[in-house]
Amino acid sequence: MTQSQTIGVDRLTPKTIEGEELLSFGPRMVENAARMGEKPCVIDETRTISWAEFGDLIARIAGRLQDMGIGPGTMVASLAENSAMNTALYAGVVYAGACMVPLPFSATEDALIKERADCGATLLFTTQKYWDVASRLGADELIDLAKLEDWVGDAPAIDPVPVKKDDLFDMIYSSGTTGTPKGIVHDHLFRARQFSRTASYGLEEDGVLMLSTPLYSNTTLVAAIAGLVRGATLVSMAKFNTIDFLTLSEKHRATHAMLVPVQYMRLMDEPRFDEFDLSSYQCKMSTSAPLPGVVIEKVMKRWPGNIMEFYGMTEGGPATVLDCAAHPDKWDTVGQPQPGADMRVIDEDGNELPYGAYGEVVGRSGSMMPGYHNNPDKTREATWVSPDGEHFVRTGDMGRFDEDGFLHLLDRKKDMIISGGFNIYAADLEAVLRKHPDVSDVAVIAIPSRDWGETPLALVVPASKDADAEAIRTWTNDQLGKTQRVSAVEFRDDLPRSEIGKILKRELREPYWDGQAT
Template identity: 50%
Template structure:
């Protein structure tokens, strides 16, 4: 994998004069210039920049000693604690490519990801001990000595992090890297299909880290992190904060009232949230009791934020709110400044600096302003491609008449007369539940495997706690009498936690188009009366 990753295509505009300023090199600087400044705060206390950099360097040096070569992958089933952040930075300092993995995925899917990225090491946090036990039998090419537990010892791991680092030095030796060097791989979907590894290089991340500092994610930021590190949503705010020497307040598990307590206690200035979190925080009965005057900006992404929620946040929560829309792959990048544009709260804003968004029709021809089609985008930050999936990478591309590469979003939308972008539907019928992407096709495959099921589809329906939740619509085979509960429990046993179906409803038939496609818009309509 070491030689393959840098050879993948680059679709982002390339500036031959762009200077390299690697995060692994920058963070070494902070131990000297702001050694006593808080770097990380979690339930274990506060770690300053000097202490963090000692841990980062120990991890980097131990990885190299254990055989990690520049460009090779280090995978982690991690959480949101100080060791998880130190591991991410330590991997970069060693010249490795970080691969954060979701503990919500199935053991089979995780094994595919570990094999796909050819990970040399796997680190596992304590909360994933049971998952490691299920995963271990699938990791046929991963010897036990390369599985390290973050926290207490666990079955299936060769050793615990403290023991693994016992002889490691704190000497600063950041590996030389280039803008084309692999930075991280983020895996995109499901537990039943084949996950896609999205490869970001240093060019992608460095440009993003610089751009996000213009939102105040800099050395003065105190950023409250309440989403997991395997999510690109999290990294979009975490990495710039670290890159500029700021402070992260880490929540191991999100709780709305605890979020408010931490924000008040630590005088938090920034947070990256998903819509469901914003709704839950505002719904805390004594929300107005907390002192949130330190907030300068809340960022919200992963799904459109409904305008009534924006209005509530702008009225009651100090500081501005900015909605961010984009793809993990890059390309599409928009932002809505809610304070500056109160009449555009139903949009996702305008393209960010260096980004361009167009709308194309079913024939791939560009549509005029105001017409609805698929959103495609081009930006200064674009992935190198899907790891080991060149055809899927090519399938995502749309080439403009000028020969420029744009990424297909899969989202249907339009651009108004002022250049603001509105998302109207999801072309691929993706469901966003609690900030996580759920792909109906993965759930449908499971349902269709049940012997009593003749036909099935999955749609997203409204959910107060999750924003959206998956509903399975099932047609039984003649003569079958399985219950809705039986099929629901059977399917959910095979699905990851974030994929699980909320309910099953039986139908006598599913509406289909002339060419046989299930008419999901028609099925969704009764559940979304305002759509």
């Protein structure tokens, strides 16, 4: 299987940027291992691997793969929770010049079968937790990650396999729960440009990075790969919970963390949060969904260190950053375009809109996928071509830029509510609802209406057993325009979320639309 199969349109990523110096992954691993020796590289619940051990292990993993004929142009898959061995596997595959494909264990078995077949990986690594499912995915060889070192055996440690900038680094599957999965490919150029930027956020070899989202998510990988390249120590959690996260942060004197909004919310709701010493923290990062301003305010007051909020896509392209300490008046935004990012707003017909107008956000930057694997049609659908012929990634997100160049996100285009001919953005309503003291979590969805076609419904996780749904609705509507009114508030024990914390609104809407109730 070759890289050429992944290109669906003219290459999106610019090949060169003037003055650019790229960090190459494999050689950097060799350099870090030699320089840092016994300094911890990866820590999980069962073991600590030093940099010297890590360097030797990934070089021997690469040697074993090379003996099997696996290198540039081939793919290796995994289905596993976070661990030191999973991190080593990832690094070893890339060191060998091959492409790593971490399959999402949150996907259905049917989707996983399609993903394994789509990537063509014949070698699949897994754990006992996912062994039964993994055994049905059609791989030629299945290896238990707990026995990774036995599998490596006496394979020789090899030098990093030379790679070209457009050789594939990894591939992440998106939207694989239904229909045809989309494999988002990242080449070495894409990843190198990403981790070349991390120094500006203070993640260096004296850093300790907490990882508590799955390794198959780009949210995790953006931080994890950068941490390895910079020589930091990674603390890997197999599953997030508040007390374990806080305990490990204190124990290992964590300096950085990559978290998603729901994790910040749960940490702020943790009764014991203030018992832990988090004074070592320098920077917390947030991505995958907008971090609500009310949550930013709580975190900035109670948790040492800054928050850097990032907006972007696994596909690359659009890229903004919000420095929360520097811009306390912009906590309702996702920040400004990062250096080198060109971001615009377009209407439904693909026409560029003037600055400040609402529309679909599109973006272009140095880090952009070459395309979806084996899927040129989907690649074209995800691409907007500017009048001067440049390719931009379509986000599907609705938003606008304010007069200071900060991006205000509203909703996914498909989640916009059209009631009585008026466009209603759930994010506007959710922002108001979150300010109510009895609201712990909330999602606003469209439900059918005889009079209006659609109408907003607020699904609320109450913060108090004394919360009153009608009182919350009345309070909210008093602060909204006449065309934005919430029709009802329903209480839920929790809201369905993906493994990286995104609310599954499609799942919430389905019961209301199945029978087209009025």
